[in-house]
Amino acid sequence: MAVDTGMKLAPLRYESAPLRNQIIAALRSAIEAGILKPGTRLIERDLCEQLNVSRTSLREALRELQALGVLSHTANRGLMVGTLTREDASNAYSIRSVLEALVARQFIDHAIDDEFAQLASLGLTLKKAYRSGSVEQILKAKRAFYDCLCSGARNNLAFDFINRLTLRTSQLRSTSLARKERQQQSVREIDAILAAIAARDAGAASDAAHAHVESAAASAFAAQDQVTEDEIAPPRRSANLTG
Amino acid sequence: MAVDTGMKLAPLRYESAPLRNQIIAALRSAIEAGILKPGTRLIERDLCEQLNVSRTSLREALRELQALGVLSHTANRGLMVGTLTREDASNAYSIRSVLEALVARQFIDHAIDDEFAQLASLGLTLKKAYRSGSVEQILKAKRAFYDCLCSGARNNLAFDFINRLTLRTSQLRSTSLARKERQQQSVREIDAILAAIAARDAGAASDAAHAHVESAAASAFAAQDQVTEDEIAPPRRSANLTG
DNA sequence: TTTTGTATGATTGTATGACATACAAAATGG
């Protein structure tokens, strides 16, 4: 007979850390940080040396990143960091816009009181992060905010999709998030979303979510245009990742 | 010296056919056809034997399918065909709904006359496919229709996302598409979408797209409920793929 | 009878070496 102490022990699951997941994380953050710029060719042998992993594991990681849309493949020439045309970026923001509007509506329909409170709290954290100006903190808080939003909306699939979109546009975001004006406006937009959700006004929440994403898009494009001149450079070899 | 006949020959560029792409296609169609049922464990060694490929290539294919969300992974137990909870399915349809509404609006904004005509033509083909009752033809026509729609909307990213969604819900679709009532209603809904687009009425097109997807969802759930009784079975070993 | 310890097999994770193929760039020859 098993003992029943009444205690609930956490499952203590072995949080799978296959090597390829570390590789994926390393490449992702290198891309997001701009160490691997769009158009950079990824040579397997070089990456194996730099990351000190076998080709087998590296290739599996590359296949995943490829399927996620971060890397693009050309026949007999291998992989390169995906480039984002202006049209693609605009579409990514359009899709995020309708997705977030959907999730906002669903949140109002399905979330329980606890989740409303939690979302409000995470909204505060997010606004604080914006005011702090740290890109890293903003991204972390944003992720937590959307996680709560989608989870309250009972729509984890949307969370998945939103993450994929943000992954693809990560190059743009890192430049635009750093702008002071953008940060101030973001705070106002977050407030609008939170207020609409708190008021259980699905239409207003949807509109506010729309507005937030579209204003983010405008800011990202403005930021991009400022640096475009330098960026017409030819494809590069992969840079050093060990930094 | 190369001949120049004045003809424009299609690039015919070896559309790379790596073995893993064939593997992916084989597994995909096996899942869509129901040969590999949700919950089936995928044992690498067995699949290697059945497909007569090396583990290296197979695993790379599996990583891609995993990233696409078709397969789910549990630590130290490997992969299995992803199961779709009812909530997931509902969300997939919700997302498709807002995506298609978006694309319909964008199509009206951006498409040129040629594309309007082409979409109308593909709409006819699609309706004919519905009337023929062949699931295979319906799927093919639908894909062509959406391809044209997204391409006219200048939104290939949306096409990508829609395809991912349909991939995940493929299990449901194959059963629901086969129903006669559904086919008749689909024809009416397609007509509504085409009419709204032809009239350049973005609001109506968006509404019609919404309605189409949501009615498809309702039908899929109805079809699913009819077969649910048999499907509470335990996890299965992988079936024979060579058929 | 129940629990615990142990052995064994199954399965994935990772690494290595090898070979074929296709492309790119350099060298060669006119």
Place this chain on the structure above:
DNA sequence: CCATTTTGTATGTCATACAATCATACAAAA
């Protein structure tokens, strides 16, 4: 200077090997 050949580069694929972990069955002990 152009065309052809050669060489180098990089990926695609395979076979093999070993480690780590889990599942199962079975024996030993309580």
